[in-house]
Amino acid sequence: DTPSFFTESATAAMRESDLVLLVGSLDLGTIKNMKACLIIMDKLNFSRAKLKLVLNRVGKEFGVYPKDIEATLKMPIFVTIPADAKSVLTGLNQGVPAAYSLPDSDFGRSFQMLANAVAGGAREVELPVKKKGFFARVFA
Numbered sequence: 001d002t003p004s005f006f007t008e009s010a011t012a013a014m015r016e017s018d019l020v021l022l023v024g025s026l027d028l029g030t031i032k033n034m035k036a037c038l039i040i041m042d043k044l045n046f047s048r049a050k051l052k053l054v055l056n057r058v059g060k061e062f063g064v065y066p067k068d069i070e071a072t073l074k075m076p077i078f079v080t081i082p083a084d085a086k087s088v089l090t091g092l093n094q095g096v097p098a099a100y101s102l103p104d105s106d107f108g109r110s111f112q113m114l115a116n117a118v119a120g121g122a123r124e125v126e127l128p129v130k131k132k133g134f135f136a137r138v139f140a
Contacts, residue, residue, distance in 0.1 A: 004033070006040060014046065019118060021078070023054045026062040026069070034073060052078035054114065059083035079114045082106045 002010035014020050024034045034053075041051065053073065055066055058080045066077050084098075084107035091098030099111035 011044065014041075018050060020046075020051050021054050021118075022051060023056055024069075025055065025057045026059075026064040026066075028064070031064070031069060031072060034069075038073060038075070048075070051075075052117075054078055055080045057081065057083040079110060079117060081110045081114070 002013070022034060022037060024030045038051075042048075053069070053075050055069060055077055058066060059082065061083075066080055070077055084105060087102045087105040087107035088098045091101035094101045098105075099108045102108050103112070
C-alpha cells in the first residue's frame, strides 16, 4: 500500500514489484486521480504490463460503469470488488475479514478471484474454520 501521492520510497517499491495494483472506485474524483496517476507512471516509464486496475465498491447505483472506466483510462479492469455493506459489516461484527465471514458472497468471491489472479492461477485458498458461536458451544 502506498500514499495517494508519489514518494521516492513508493516509486522505488513499485519499480521493483512484479505486479502493481491501481485501486479505485466509481466516483469522478477518484477516476480523475487514477488518470493522473497513469499519466505520471507513463512519464516515469513504468511498465503498463505489470500495472493492473482493481475497482472497489462497484454497484449499479453509482451512474458510472466499469466499461466507462476502461474507456477513460484505456486499460482493462483486472478485478471488480462489489459494494457489499452486508458482508463487510458481518465480517467486522465477527472480527474476521469479510472475505472469510461470507466466502460465498459476491464480496468473498471477488477477493478469491483477486487472490487467484495475483497468485497467477486458480488455486483454492484455505479458509479458516468457523468457530461456533457461544450458544452453539454451550448447548451442543
